[in-house]
Amino acid sequence: ALAALLFGLAPAAYAWRTDLASAIKTAQGGATLARRRLGAGHMLVAAQIAISLVLLVGASLFGRSLLNLQTKPLGFDASHVLLARINPRLAGYRTADTVAVYRRLYDLLNALPGVSSATLARYSPFGGSQSTNAGTVEGYTAKPGERVSLETVLVGPSYPETLGIPLIEGRAIDLQDTAGRTKVAMVNRAFARHYFPHENPIGRHFGVGGSTSANDIEIIGILGDAQFHDARDPVGPIVFTALFQDASQFALDCEIEARAIGDPGAVSNEVRKAVAEVDRNLPMNDVRSLREQIASTFGSQRLAAEFVALFGVLALTLASVGLYGTIAQIVIRRTAEIGVRMALGAGRRDVLWMIMRQTLALLAVGLVVGVPSSFAAARLIAHQLFEVTSADGAPRV
Known part of the structure; x- marks a missing residue:
C-alpha cells in the first residue's frame, strides 16, 4: 500500500x-x-x-x-553437540564384539579436552530415523483396537547430559548397565503419562520386540519429552534402552554424540582420532552438528x-x-x-x-x-x- x-x-x-x-x-x-x-x-x-x-x-x-x-522448545539442548555415524559391521565386527568397541570409544571420547560429555546412540533427534517395536507394558491393558507400539532408542551412558534432556526422576543409564545384569531403560514423560497416569513408573517393567511376553526391562528413570521427529507433532511415548546390554543387529549401526565445550566443529578431528585409535578400519562419516541436522529438516x-x-x-x-x-x-x-x-x-x-x-x-x-x-x-x-x-x-x- x-x-x-x-x-x-x-x-x-x-x-x-x-x-x-x-x-x-x-x-x-x-x-x-x-x-x-x-x-x-x-x-x-x-x-x-x-x-x-x-x-x-x-x-x-x-x-x-x-x-x-x-x-519451539524441543526438549533438549542442541547447542555444541557434534554428531558422527560409525558402523562396526562395515569393519567386520559381530554383535558380540560391539560392546567392547563402544566402551573403549566412550572412554576415549569423554577424555577429550574439548568435550564435556559424550555418548553413543542408535540415532539422534531429527536425523530421519525411527525404530518402533510392538511392546507390552506391565499392568497396562490395551484398549480395543489399540496396538502397543513403542519407539525404542538404544543409548549409552551419559545420554541425558550429552543431549541436555532433563532427568525428571530416577537415574540415567550408566556404565554398570551391561550384559548379564538386569535389563534397564529410561522412558520419557509421554510414556509415563500414557501407561502410568496415576502411579510412578520407576521400578515397573515392559517388553519390546522379542521380549514382549517377558516384560523383562525395568524402568529406572524418567526423561523430559524430547522431540525426535516433526516439531509440529506431539511427542509420543519413547523408551531408551541400554546400548551396552543389546546384542542385536541394531547395535552394529551407531552414532557418536559429543557435547563440545565450544564450537562442535572444532572437536571433529579429535573425535575422528579417537575412532581411529579404537580401530583404524572403523568407518566414521556423516559428521555434522545437531543444530545443522535440525535446520536441514526445515x-x-x-x-x-x-x-x-x-x-x-x-x-x-x-x-x-x-x-x-x-x-x-x-x-x-x-x-x-x-x-x-x-x-x-x-x-x-x-x-x-x-x-x-x-x-x-x-x-x-x-x-x-x-x-x-x-x-x-x-x-x-x-x-x-x-x-x-x-x-x-x-x-x-
Missing part, C-alpha cells in the same frame, strides 16, 4: 509543476475531459495490487510459521517462504510500475483540464488531490479484492503452517 502511494505521487507531482499557459496552449481541443471509469488497464493495475498483497501475506505466514518451528518450509516472498516482491514491483504508468497517463490526458481548472482558480493542492484520488481509487480496489483473497489463501495453506492463524499475516504486510 505504501509503495503504491509513493509511485502514485510522482505523476501527481508532475501535475503540480504544470505551467498554466503551456498547458492551455498545448491542449488539443481544450475540452475538459469527463471523469472516466476505470478501464482495462486500470483494472489490471488493481489486480496486480491484489495479487501482490496475497503473495506478501502468504510469505509473511510461511515466514512466521518457520520462525515458530525454529524457536528446508521445505524455508523454501516455501522464500519462493512466495520472491513472487510477492515481483508482483509488488509490477503493480508499482503499472500504477506509475497509469497515473502518468491520467496526468497527460488531463493536462488541458488541469490548465482550465487552474485558470478558474484551482490551487496546486487541489490539482494534486484530484490526481491522488485516482491513485487511491486504484489502491482501494486492489485492497478490497486483495484483503479477503489473502484470508482465503491463508485458509488454503493453513495445514502447512505451524502455530499460525490466517489473521497473523495481515498486520505484517
Whole structure:
C-alpha cells in the first residue's frame, strides 16, 4: 500500500509543476475531459495490487510459521553437540564384539579436552530415523483396537547430559548397565503419562520386540519429552534402552554424540582420532552438528517462504510500475483540464488531490479484492503452517 502511494505521487507531482499557459496552449481541443471509469488497464493495475498483497501475506505466514518451528522448545539442548555415524559391521565386527568397541570409544571420547560429555546412540533427534517395536507394558491393558507400539532408542551412558534432556526422576543409564545384569531403560514423560497416569513408573517393567511376553526391562528413570521427529507433532511415548546390554543387529549401526565445550566443529578431528585409535578400519562419516541436522529438516518450509516472498516482491514491483504508468497517463490526458481548472482558480493542492484520488481509487480496489483473497489463501495453506492463524499475516504486510 505504501509503495503504491509513493509511485502514485510522482505523476501527481508532475501535475503540480504544470505551467498554466503551456498547458492551455498545448491542449488539443481544450475540452475538459469527463471523469472516466476505470478501464482495462486500470483494472489490471488493481489486480496486480491484489495479487501482490496475497503473495506478501502468504510469505509473511510461511515466514512466521518457520520462525515458530525454529524457536519451539524441543526438549533438549542442541547447542555444541557434534554428531558422527560409525558402523562396526562395515569393519567386520559381530554383535558380540560391539560392546567392547563402544566402551573403549566412550572412554576415549569423554577424555577429550574439548568435550564435556559424550555418548553413543542408535540415532539422534531429527536425523530421519525411527525404530518402533510392538511392546507390552506391565499392568497396562490395551484398549480395543489399540496396538502397543513403542519407539525404542538404544543409548549409552551419559545420554541425558550429552543431549541436555532433563532427568525428571530416577537415574540415567550408566556404565554398570551391561550384559548379564538386569535389563534397564529410561522412558520419557509421554510414556509415563500414557501407561502410568496415576502411579510412578520407576521400578515397573515392559517388553519390546522379542521380549514382549517377558516384560523383562525395568524402568529406572524418567526423561523430559524430547522431540525426535516433526516439531509440529506431539511427542509420543519413547523408551531408551541400554546400548551396552543389546546384542542385536541394531547395535552394529551407531552414532557418536559429543557435547563440545565450544564450537562442535572444532572437536571433529579429535573425535575422528579417537575412532581411529579404537580401530583404524572403523568407518566414521556423516559428521555434522545437531543444530545443522535440525535446520536441514526445515528446508521445505524455508523454501516455501522464500519462493512466495520472491513472487510477492515481483508482483509488488509490477503493480508499482503499472500504477506509475497509469497515473502518468491520467496526468497527460488531463493536462488541458488541469490548465482550465487552474485558470478558474484551482490551487496546486487541489490539482494534486484530484490526481491522488485516482491513485487511491486504484489502491482501494486492489485492497478490497486483495484483503479477503489473502484470508482465503491463508485458509488454503493453513495445514502447512505451524502455530499460525490466517489473521497473523495481515498486520505484517
